[in-house]
Amino acid sequence: MDVTPALHGSEVVVAGWVWELRDIGKIKFIVLRDREGFIQITLKAGKTPENLFKIFVELGREDVIVVKGVVEASKIAKRGVEIFPSEIWVLNKAKPLPIDVWSETPDLATRLRWRSVDLKRPRNLAIFSLASAMLRTIRDVLYGEGFVEVFTPKIIVTSTEGGAELFPVLYFERVAYLSQSPQLYKEQLTASLERVFEIGPAYRAEKHNTDYHLNEFISVDAEAAFMDYTDIMNILEKMTKNLAKTVASFSTKLNEVGVKPVVTEVRNVPRVDYDEAVDWLRRLGFAVNWGDDLTVEMQMALMKFYGPVYFLVNFPASLRPFYTKRRDGEKSESYDLIINGIEVASGATRIHRRDELEEEMRKRGLDPRLFEAHLSVFDYGMPPHAGFGLGFNRLVTAMLGLDNVRHATLYPRDRYRVEP
């Protein structure tokens, strides 16, 4: 609904939901909501057709209506504009809502129970409209770098990383699993399509239930032949800058709904060596040893040196999966992208030689024979390659400074939640 004072005097037709009804005697107001915002419909005795007053008294919140009327610029109305209706059609009635969408009162669990109703909340409309714009930004950056969009299967027979946290699927006569990540497929595809990306669901059957984990999440995966981790970080840096602009373009709307984004501008993204990060953390009093993974708390503490967006680079190889290329023996050509203390993306230069891959598998207690289907592809011309995996729900959460990844997920799936 894009009704502005410039339309003064024009007849328009608008459709939406009754957000608020106000009756102050001879003047009655309907505040109509749609995805984009609100518009005031004004009924005035003497000016408005009599039958509309009868419709008005029957109206309830969230009724679906269509209004035809004339636009008038107004100094009092919220948007500087109101509509004087000539006709109102009620397309569907609404019962009183099971949850309050007019305030931020209900707790998250109650909201998620009634998620489709909860999404009428302007805050949610802003978050998910922005999320769509962010997806578009991500794809545009990748198209610009010559990446081809692919879809790989989510029903698989072997675990990507050899871990046990998989959801079993009954696939006709056999047991298969839901994919944790398109890692092996996207690596294999660098030998043909060279630069590929995929945006789709990924599954982790982890039993812990935190504010930043989901059991089904949207993973943005990219992989490129003839690139190393520095090339990939350059692409992620460009993406982060453009994403910040996308968030900034939603500033007014986010402000109206009380969301204060953490990242609206990115100038450069520091690349912080793991060793340097550990040094700083020790000076800050954290009990952290070389070889430890860093916690969200530690990553937040590092923000005071590097700002809200930085890369951690060159992790100990022992912290990374078997397909990560080593660098100087015990370290690796790897990185995490940290936004607001949260790891939103992770990647590395990958090993492209079969013998090295097998050696790294054995070091981690994995049996190369179980990965023969994957390893065999490395026999037939596998190029050097690098890539990243990015948790999309986390990205939105981190950039907007939300306190739970479920706020950035339409219908979350977690340890105790598989509906709605």
Added chain:
Amino acid sequence: MDVTPALHGSEVVVAGWVWELRDIGKIKFIVLRDREGFIQITLKAGKTPENLFKIFVELGREDVIVVKGVVEASKIAKRGVEIFPSEIWVLNKAKPLPIDVWSETPDLATRLRWRSVDLKRPRNLAIFSLASAMLRTIRDVLYGEGFVEVFTPKIIVTSTEGGAELFPVLYFERVAYLSQSPQLYKEQLTASLERVFEIGPAYRAEKHNTDYHLNEFISVDAEAAFMDYTDIMNILEKMTKNLAKTVASFSTKLNEVGVKPVVTEVRNVPRVDYDEAVDWLRRLGFAVNWGDDLTVEMQMALMKFYGPVYFLVNFPASLRPFYTKRRDGEKSESYDLIINGIEVASGATRIHRRDELEEEMRKRGLDPRLFEAHLSVFDYGMPPHAGFGLGFNRLVTAMLGLDNVRHATLYPRDRYRVEP
């Protein structure tokens, strides 16, 4: 690799795979392949450094190499250009390939067994590069119409249509299922985000194994508030026209790899009433009764009247799911988009009133109580809405005139295939 005769005299660095090696004495050729095409590397005694001849004799097909050299325009070389190398680096060796990618000899099953190798075939590189461009076209049309991209869960607890063809998933302590379609979610989202689309995997546990069915496929789903099926067909018509342009832009490349697209231009898409189609088919001698579903053979026969791209509209309500809006009693506001005889998309105006939905469920032997979570959303302000579901793999198959949907799927999942 974009090396053209205009670069004559320049030094370039190219990377790729050894496609072919030819040794005609004092001159030796390497044909290098990348995603975009081929380039000829020419080694000439007297002109080329001696050590490169030693590298040449060690080279094998599909070895991964990087070549630095000077471009020369050539009347003999295939692309009108060749590179005289000053350096060649071998980044990875390839064993002899398990399948022939240089001809179209291997059968589909063998190719799929070695899919990651098979994808090196130029025909596949063209098809999947085009598929990515088609996805981009689809999204651009939907963005242009104000649709927001969403992701809905693929792990669900109730069947969308009440059918039994679901894959069970062990989700912690309970049994859940893989989603057949985002139908119910996308309808619910029209009450908040108004116009939504999703591109993601969908699952059908159907046991029959045909050339046009997959058990995991990519579904393009869209749904819009305040639209009916005519509005949605207008959007699909625009999309079809733009997709034809996208296919046409790949004409040269498709021609080189022997793919003859069926659709490279769409002027208008006829909307053929189901009754009219049945009349024509009877005159053509098909044994079809009013109320029967049409077969691929019948839909192909209708091409001689309507061309390769048409809508079938106003199907008998009994042929459509419970959420389809009726029209004139026994018919419905529904349509299929048919391309080259194949149903690639399907949609309708949906019912937006709870009582009508319940009635249609009962008519189909479904118990409304099992759909209470979905039905309850209709109590709280559900707008009139309409939408479509489109099988992306089928779309590519139909527009390119491929004879099996697996040719348009990177790693197909079917009755007997869950690897690679």
